[in-house]
Amino acid sequence: MSQLAAQLDVSTATVSLALRDNPAVSLETRKKVQALAQELGYIYNRQAASLRTSRTDIVGVVVHDVLNPYFAEVFRAVEAELEAQGFTILICNHRDEIHRQRNFVQVLQQQNADGLVICPSLGTTSADIDAIVRSGTPVTVICRDVDGATAPSVRGDDFLGMYEITTHLIGQGHRSLAIVGGRRMTSAGRDRHGGFLAAMREAGLTPVADIPELMTLTDGRNVVDRLLALETRPTAIVCFNDLIAFGVMSGLTKAGLRPGVDVAVTGYDDVDGSASWAPSLTTVKNGSDEIGIQAARAIKALIEGEEPPFQRLLIPPRLEVRASSTGG
Structure with a gap:
């Protein structure tokens, strides 16, 4: 990173942000940094960076059917909103099987994901969601509610x-x-x-x-x-x-x-x-787009240590x- 910064006459902080495609750095500078990094064969070490920042800029999205075009539309909206904020999105498909959901959540937490957006599987209880919250991983629930869970949720009416x-x-x-x-x-x-x-x-x-x-x-x-x-x-x-x-x-x-x-x-x-x-x-x-946008805003607020913009949000149908x- 120091080599890249020196050759481009920018700070190492600017290089770090540009390699993560963070919009805080101008598009022109991001392209220059990324082009030189590719030329030099540099690969950004996200795990090493997370040791310094306590952040990975990864958000996991866990849904039950990636083949259903409705969930693809929700995911697309979540992804667009969070990518604009510099996050990378990982999607998991639990197929409505609670054991798959628990496994995905565990793996994402082991990878130090900054937050989780979950469409809960059949059998998900408030205890499942609250366990994630207590572990320190921010979580937002989408498309389906879990009665009694303390995490914010957004879905259609x-x-x-x-x-x-x-x-x-x-x-x-x-x-x-x-x-x-x-x-x-x-x-x-x-x-x-x-x-x-x-x-x-x-x-x-x-x-x-x-x-x-x-x-x-x-x-x-x-x-x-x-x-x-x-x-x-x-x-x-x-x-x-x-x-x-x-x-x-x-x-x-x-x-x-x-x-x-x-x-x-x-x-x-x-x-x-x-x-x-x-x-x-x-x-x-x-309201697939609105659900995705609102979920992204809620999880970002939680990751930043802020109050989420809602606890329960119902998007009006049309x-x-x-x-x-x-x-x-």
Whole structure:
């Protein structure tokens, strides 16, 4: 570092920041430092630097499904916000298995990660989150809540979003509604299911089917035969997320039915592609960008030893009405 600083006539502190791509150093200077470092074969030793600063500038992001485009959107927002502050992001996929989550957390702590952003797996308790907090590692919870945990959390208002989309279907004249998907042991699964049931009760209706634990496009495609075999066929199918809805619409089409015309279908999350699907999908915009930005701000504040900007933050949902529920 001293050699780089001397050749470029800058301080070693400037070299250190530039090698970490910290925006506190001008882009021009960062490029000069990084270009010379590459020419000289220099590799920044993050572990050695952490001994001096007690910081690694690493934040771990732990989610349950990196293949779900919604979580990819949340991660992208977290990453963009934190990278602008000079952090490097490591992502882990626990696949909703608590032992994998605990293992990832342990490994990230062993690597002295400055903080963790976690979408908690099934079975996560307040004791799990509080143990991380007590260890001294800042943590922020996203997308799912953990009742009683002391860490800040940010997620969409799942109850309200599902209530609104169910009310929309009832307003379209539907009386035979089915709900499919969602892990009811998570806050998202519980709240979306609760919002659906609240809207149904208000209208004096009972669901013709209530099928939990489905999460993927394949799950949605496979459940269609079961729904069509019901004594009372649903005229509207309310899906826990957009992936299930895509699968349901594919299954209906294969069965010779027209999604949005013969059977209404709704999703949740408004992932990329929802508006361009055929038919375009009625869904709920679930604030992926805002959740990611707010989570990044909270974890940065905790890392800096400051009070987080919130303890519990619900991002308001936005109903996106499209052809899959209106036939238009």
